[in-house]
Amino acid sequence: MAEDDPKTLVSTGWLERHLKDPDLRLLDASWYMPGSGRDPKAEYDAAHIPGARFFDIDEIADLRSGLPHMAPTAEKFISRMRAMGVGDGHQVVVYDGAGIYSAARVWWLFRLMGKTDVAVLDGGFPKWQAEGRQVEDMAPILRDRHITVSRQAHLVRDVTQVAAAAKLGDHEIIDARSPGRFAGTEPEPRPGLRSGHIPGSKNLHYATLLHADGTMKDAKGLRAAFAAAGVDLDRPAITTCGSGVTAAILNLALARLGKHDHALYDGSWAEWGMYNDLKVAKG
Incomplete structure (x- = not known):
């Protein structure tokens, strides 16, 4: 079990x-891939x-973008959080119905x-339920x-910045998709996207960082996973x-x-895979 850190x-x-x-303040941030057959709100x-x-x-997002669930403006985030009663001085804990999946997106x-x-x-919620802990079906007041x-612009990258980083090779670009999608041997779940990966990127499937019960590995296990993917942790x-x-x-x-x-990279493959003028690597 990983050490607690709020x-x-x-x-x-x-x-x-x-x-x-x-x-x-506790947030259920469950989200599933289209076609999963699961309804997180239900x-x-x-x-x-x-x-x-x-x-x-999908709603607390920039709906003006043609890309899925892009980060909202600060103004929209403030509006939604105020309405949900989430504000200054709160310790927020986010969970999801898969273990550790979409909750990390809301943490970010x-x-x-x-x-x-x-x-x-x-x-996440699977572990909470498996341990027989209390649940309810009433929404809170x-x-x-x-x-x-205070938006931290250094924590997000757009397609221009990622293209520059790929060309210069001055960052480790790490792709969390499955090995098949990274290699271009599996079709993309979103129609109309090319297959493959950003040139020079490394593949580290997110599941590699987790135990079978959906909990995250300890520091030693995480370092080993990044090392196995060829990621140099001394580089940005x-x-x-x-889709981020x-x-x-x-x-x-x-x-x-x-x-x-x-x-x-907020746009991720939903954006990169859409533009034919961006290079794609396979294998």
């Missing part, structure tokens, strides 16, 4: 001990950890907005709460994936290792 990752035991803390309505609010990754999003008192629940944000890193969700699991792991110089 700025990165906390255990189910830690959460149960702190569940009634007045300044704890699952939340049926059962969630007591006090959890539902964080809709809070950090992008300058909020660092935020952690992912290790093992929400009270407006003031929140201030940019993470990427299909599982890439955040890599960012969470890097933060667990005490690394600070890492950013997330």
